[in-house]
Amino acid sequence: MAEIVTRKEVAELAGVSEATVSRVFNDVGPMKEQTRQRVLQAAKTLNYHPNAIAQSFARRRSGNLGVVLPYVPKVHIFSTYYFSEVLSGIGEQVKASGNDMLLKFRVPGEESDYSSIFRSQKVDACVILGATDTPSERAELKKLEDGGFPFCLINQHMSGERFNEVDADHEGGSYRAVRHLLDLGYRDIAFLSGSPEYSNSGDRLRGYMQAMREAGLLPADAKTPGDLPAHLYYEGNYSRTSGIKAASAMHPHLNRIEAVFASNDRMAIGLMQGLREYGHVPGRDYAIVGYDDSEAARVTDPPLTSVAVPFYEMGRLAAERVLRRAGGGNETGGASEGFRLKLDTKLVVRQSCRILR
């Protein structure tokens, strides 16, 4: 291992004090140009690089943005479009702001993991992906909030709390998706939901129901899945496999279903695969709309109409805002405001809804 060069040796070689070396590297205070050059030259000669850990220690600031991901063994989390895009967005912002990103896997049901992430001081701020709206997680997050740790939820909304959030308008996106189907003349529109513990699953449901109510296809007071005709409501967990499973449940009712709105593309794809096994061809026997506008939506047959969500931008924004809250270092009390952003979603029309019989 290469020997560690410290500030001291640079100072000696340059004939200045350690403080001066430090000043040069941090661009602090007035400084004679000649001195600066001498120090830089010495540093170069010795191949000096400030020790980041020591800097973090002295500054009491790690320079790391924590990214919390749900950890489920054997589920390859990065492979899902949503996580991939969000991470890419975070990565861009982190790089731009000179920070690093520290990935943390959180085993969902596990103890007080969140606050220990902060208490260990290894991150200055935190972005949380895949939080679920369960009592225990709410409680944990509330502890974080009370502790004053800067964190931000992505793609999650906890109603009633004042957590920082960057979310997307899933309700509106779903509403428009279903409206699109309604405008095309479909009436019997089924809904394939994702795991209900994510707030955005509920958002999608609400958007669907609102559109259906407005079209007079549901009673004006219909609110929950229970208020839906059973043959129109299905539940998966956002995996392709769960879409295939839903196909088995849906297939007997397909004579009473004209169209399906699926809560993400993967389930939509699984559903299409599954229904094909029963001889039902998407775009011919039924219309279908997916959600996420992942790359996969472009390559199915027929190409899948889907709702685009700016995941990348959401990641970028979340990182930017939460780092600003953490790093501003405005010890002036409140510092920057909390934030709750909700970005727009957009329907991308392809061929999966044109029934050509």
Next chain:
Amino acid sequence: MAEIVTRKEVAELAGVSEATVSRVFNDVGPMKEQTRQRVLQAAKTLNYHPNAIAQSFARRRSGNLGVVLPYVPKVHIFSTYYFSEVLSGIGEQVKASGNDMLLKFRVPGEESDYSSIFRSQKVDACVILGATDTPSERAELKKLEDGGFPFCLINQHMSGERFNEVDADHEGGSYRAVRHLLDLGYRDIAFLSGSPEYSNSGDRLRGYMQAMREAGLLPADAKTPGDLPAHLYYEGNYSRTSGIKAASAMHPHLNRIEAVFASNDRMAIGLMQGLREYGHVPGRDYAIVGYDDSEAARVTDPPLTSVAVPFYEMGRLAAERVLRRAGGGNETGGASEGFRLKLDTKLVVRQSCRILR
């Protein structure tokens, strides 16, 4: 922000010295059980968590595994199957070994980035993804090697160097893929290459050519793309778009092409899309084999025969080995051996090669 509780306060409350608190938390030395309990109790009362940065500083060990990713603005790197899987594998191992993973984006053509990653001491070891086999990168990596920094390349082989590597048998995988096509009776088999600066692109080419030579379809001394009939060789950059572009180039020659071996699934998918525009249907007008066995291969029409690569396991192994090299702390000179692993690949047969005319 919550006040920071330090060892000192715990020591005071427990009525012991700071050293004792430290010993309890590090499980060092003999220790009266009663004292240990008193310390733990005090720590709990005060909600003490050791400061990870200070620990890193004192131990001169960050506890971070660096993961270097190529940074290309606007290319959402995580979205590619290969990166996703490798990262998941690394994530598992890192979690299991009590480390964290620090993501570092590297702008490809940029200066001496690699060694600064280590010199800053923010990581103890490093796993490098997407390294290219160019003179400048070779030189940089060699510097790392000389510096004695523990690092490991994934899915990359630099012939002539003794870098740590975890690679897959792409040559064998490609060979078997092409053999599969040959066994089905195809003779005119085109090859769609990825970006040539990755070593594994060359591996795939070699596997392809070997199979073709053995079948007597190429001269025994055929080595480079230049030795191939022009209508059989195409080059993309692993993106779907480049597959679509390849389709334009390939389409005029499709009367002389029976099958295609594409260097990854995304390009295969793009190619299929593109050729469809010209009326050529995969599995009917031509056979096709992809590479990676990504999830996408399962949902194309027809499902894509592809070569499975154990990316997840590669990530896991690389992390394990490189952390062992770094962390063993065996100051006993050489410590653990270098490693160069090559994992097996496997052909997964689906329907894209059955031509049913």
Next chain:
DNA sequence: TGAGATAATGAACGCGCGTACATTTTATAT
């Protein structure tokens, strides 16, 4: 009961850096 061994704990230092404060050098104004 006492001496030596061992267990248990405390005192003190340094890791490499940022920075407040003290000091010296240089510029500016009279």
Next chain:
DNA sequence: ATATAAAATGTACGCGCGTTCATTATCTCA
């Protein structure tokens, strides 16, 4: 030329922890 201000640099300390070495409490065996 001197007084004063500003610029430039040095000195010294602490961040929270791991760890070595010194010290004290406890045990063992005669």
